[in-house]
Amino acid sequence: SQQGEEDPQALSIQEGENATMNCSYKTSINNLQWYRQNSGRGLVHLILIRSNEREKHSGRLRVTLDTSKKSSSLLITASRAADTASYFCATEPGSARQLTFGSGTQLTVLP
Amino acid sequence: EAGVAQSPRYKIIEKRQSVAFWCNPISGHATLYWYQQILGQGPKLLIQFQNNGVVDDSQLPKDRFSAERLKGVDSTLKIQPAKLEDSAVYLCASSRQTVSYEQYFGPGTRLTVT
Numbered sequence: 001s002q003q004g005e006e007d008p009q010a011l012s013i014q015e016g017e018n019a020t021m022n023c024s025y026k027t028s029i030n031n032l033q034w035y036r037q038n039s040g041r042g043l044v045h046l047i048l049i050r051s052n053e054r055e056k057h058s059g060r061l062r063v064t065l066d067t068s069k070k071s072s073s074l075l076i077t078a079s080r081a082a083d084t085a086s087y088f089c090a091t092e093p094g095s096a097r098q099l100t101f102g103s104g105t106q107l108t109v110l111p
Numbered sequence: 112e113a114g115v116a117q118s119p120r121y122k123i124i125e126k127r128q129s130v131a132f133w134c135n136p137i138s139g140h141a142t143l144y145w146y147q148q149i150l151g152q153g154p155k156l157l158i159q160f161q162n163n164g165v166v167d168d169s170q171l172p173k174d175r176f177s178a179e180r181l182k183g184v185d186s187t188l189k190i191q192p193a194k195l196e197d198s199a200v201y202l203c204a205s206s207r208q209t210v211s212y213e214q215y216f217g218p219g220t221r222l223t224v225t
Contacts, residue, residue, distance in 0.1 A: 030211060031211055033213065033214075035216075041218060041219075042115070042202055042204075042216035042217050042218045042219050043154070043202070043204075043214075043216040044216070045213040045214060045215070048212075048213055088153050088154075090153075092211060097159075097166060097167060098156050098159060098167050099156065099214070100156075101153030101154045101155070102153050103151070103152050103153050104152075104153055
């Protein structure tokens with residue numbers, strides 16, 4: 001079953017704009033991770049945020065976590081065409097020792 | 112460091128045939144995962160190994176899927192017999208310790224069952 005669900009399913013923006021993707025989940029978690037997947041490739045880890053953290057930054061990426069709302073957001077600033085990919089959130093539920101992935105947001109950055 | 116290696120990259124088989132996938136994780140990574148990713152969906156965990164022991168195989172269709180991790184390093188995933196619904200990308204990943212660490216993914220094997 002899907003623990004995390006991303007929103008929107010697809011997002012198309014112009015180069016230089018910011019992109020925001022959201023993830024909602026159902027049960028309490030130990031941590032939440034964001035991954036990127038380029039077409040036909042494996043997933044690449046972007047950021048891991050633990051349940052006691054509220055915000056993390058990595059380069060042009062900013063992730064927030066609101067455990068009271070069971071939601072997270074991924075912000076990509078000043079997007080580039082190379083950011084075109086699918087973005088997945090993955091949660092580690094408190095009771096389970098496995099990651100559960102959502103169905104992803106397909107981001108298209110137009111040059 | 113070298114990444115996670117998988118082979119083959121592509122495989123086409125007929126239903127009821129068998130197929131095997133191979134994975135070599137990053138050196139020193141204790142935990143190895145096999146995921147199934149159906150087109151348009153996120154990866155679904157099939158089996159997780161910690162060294163050469165199985166941690167979680169609750170979503171592995173054990174009547175047709177099997178996996179092993181030899182000497183806590185390489186791993187193979189086998190499907191026998193394959194069904195049409197097994198068409199998917201099979202991803203292998205590894206991490207240093209438990210799942211609370213980032214996972215490193217291989218390029219995947221795209222399986223088509225006709």
